[in-house]
Amino acid sequence: MQTGKASWLRLRTPVLWLALLAAMGTLSLYASPYTVIMVTNILMYVILTVSWVLFSAPTGYISLATAAFFGVGIYTSATLGGQLPLPLIILTAGVASFVLAALVGALTLRLKGVYFAFFTFGLVELIKHLLLWYEVSVTGVRGRFVVSADNVTIYYIILGILVILLLTSYLIRRSRVGLALQAIGEGEDAAAHTGINVSAVKTFVFALSAVFAGAAGAAMATRWGYVDPYIAFDYLFSFTAVAMAVFGGLGRFEGPILGAVVFAFLRELLITRFPYVYMLVMGSVLVVTILYLPQGLVQLAQKSTWRRLRGHREPA
Amino acid sequence: MSLLEVEGITKNFGGLAAVSHVDLRVDEGEVVGLIGPNGAGKTTLFNLLSGALKPSSGAIRFRDENITGLKPHQICHKGLARTFQSVKVFGGMTASQNVLAGAIFGDRGQMSPKQAGKEAARLLEFVGLSAVAAAPARDLTLANQKRLEVARALATKPNLLLIDELMAGLNPTEVAQAMDLVAAIRKQGTTVLIIEHVMKAIMSICDRILVLHHGEKIAEGTPQEIATSRTVVEVYLGE
Structure with a gap:
């Protein structure tokens, strides 16, 4: 009994992940077109x-540049659509x-700190306005039509990008680069004096993370059909990513996904x-979560959380 | 044979010369002490040697190679490691992960993870921290955090180890243990340059001592010579 x-317990996690992947991989066979579109949206986030x-x-390092990379993807798709096959565009x-x-x-x-956050936020606006200026004064258009793909194709592309991203994250966490990143987060000076090429590691992982936002943007653009700089470089995508993660x-791999x-x-x-009450409910859920689950939804998986929420005191 | 040769190194912060025209030589196998009043420029000198700061002028030669102006990680790879005056352990990581990071990155990633793990375990044993290997570094006592920094630095396989105040804030028993540790480091073949305020310790473990005052080297010699030097007694040791 005990060994069983x-x-x-040891197999539970991989088995659950595989089951989830199987369910996601066959979604278009049993789900309605609306569900496929909705799940595509969720996976994009x-x-x-x-x-x-x-x-x-x-x-x-709090980056608010997600929307910039996402937007670059969207515009790559808008510019190259129809000229190259979709996988190449992505x-x-x-x-x-x-x-x-x-x-x-x-x-x-x-x-460092808030300066980096501000700069990355500024980047989104900078690219948006540069692009706007370019489109209006050079190409003479404001928005662009994107050659569209069918919803099931887009769903599978987005799912594929997500699977590669999750594998990459998992492997990075377990690799030298992951250890270096962790050391950098704990103390950049000490990390450098321990032989870590701090700028190279930071730049590489920052760039690597951007690949996936860009690829997702290129895929999603084909579903939207029409984009302009305001749609593509919407800083809400940056804030939403941070909010969803928090x-x-x-603290845990599953947390941001959940x-x-x-x-x-x-x-x-x-x-x-x-x-009519969408914003009100959404805001309330966020506030309550931050108040009672400061470490996020994954805290619900801990027994101590339930005890605390029921009013029991933690044993010291 | 000389391991480290520093010529006329100077660091200006605005109008203030934190380190001014300091010459310094460390031979292989030595333990050299660096003493002086607070603000004398000892830690600044360490920051210059380890690449945390770029010198305003002067040259640093290490193992017959000019390392002036190299980045901290490059200097670490050349075989010059350091610890910090205010401890900078990777607090959220375990003691053994701290040392593992040193073993993996200090060696330019040439060690396999398995070797690195073995090396980390050996060094934790060496500094006497095997019992707390799995504890987060931030939960260790100050004395143990300082030992952990030494182990992390040693994991990078340095020829020269710069130790910045290993004994500050420690009780007498811990000071004695720290002195034993420095002796053991030298015995296993690493040259040591050490900043220390605990006189009893520095006098007994060092072969030579340098005295800094207002950024300038005011004396250099054996512990005996330093203890009896007129200038040193006046500016630092006191009557």
Whole structure:
């Protein structure tokens, strides 16, 4: 009994992940077209959140540049749509975001704390307005139509990007780079004197995290059909990623995923069912979560949390 | 054979010369002490040697190579490691992860994870922290955090180890243990340059001592010579 339980515990996580992947991988066979679109949306937010976590959680650098990388992806898709096959467009978007993030990272990752957050926020606005100026004064258009793909294809592309992202995050956490990132988050000076090339590690992981936001942007653009700089470079995508990650909990691998899923689903549900009180309910849920579950939704998985919420005191 | 040779190193902060034209030489196998009043420029000198600060002028040669202006991680890879006056352990990581980081990154990633793990365990044993290997570093006592920094620095396989105040804030028993640790480090073949305020300790473990005052080197010699030097007694040791 005891050994059976132990081996189940060891296998439980991989088995659950595989079951989840199987369910997601066959979604279009049993779910309604609406469900497929909704799940695509949710997965897009999971990608933005997990890619943000990849760099920002271990290092403590709060990046608000997610929307910039997402937007670069969207515009790559808008510009190249129809000229290249979709997978190549998505790859190009990933590379473009990587290059942008590497450049920005090399220049700005020496900024600490709130300065870095401000700069990355500024980046979104900067690119948006540069693009707007370029489109209006050089190409003479304000928005662009994007060659569209069908919803099931987009769903599977988004799912594919997410699976690669999760594998990347998992492998990074277990690798030398993950150890280096953790050390950098704990103390950058000490990390450097311990032989870690701090700027190289930070820049590389920052750029790597941007690949996924860019790729997701390129895929999503094909569903939206029309984009302009305001739609593509909407800083809400940056804030939402941070909020979802914190909502779910940064302490554990599953936290941000759970946060993004619950957050995005709740929003979808509230907007469609209760359009008038949507913001009110959403705000209340966030406030209550932060108050009672400061470490995010994953805290619900701990027994001590339930005891505390029922009013019992923690044994000292 | 000389391991470290510093010529006329100077660091200005605005108009203030924190370190001014200091010459310094450390031979292989030595334990050299660096003493002086607070604000004398001892830690600044360490920051210059380890690459945390760039010198305003002067040159640093380490193992017959000019390392002036290199970045901290490059200097670490050359074989010069350090500890910090105000401890900078990786607080959220376990003691053994701290040392593991040193073993993995100090060696330019040439060690396999398995070797690195073994090396980390050996060094924790060496500094006497095996019992707390799995504890988060921030939960260790100050004395143990300082030992952990030594282990993390040793994990990078340094030829020269800069130790910045290993004994400040420790009780007499811990001071005696720290002195034993420095002796053991030298015995296993690492040269040591050490900043220390605990006179009893510095006098007994060092081969040579340098005295800094207002950023300048005012004396250099054996512990005996330093203890009896007129200038040193006046500015630092007191009558």
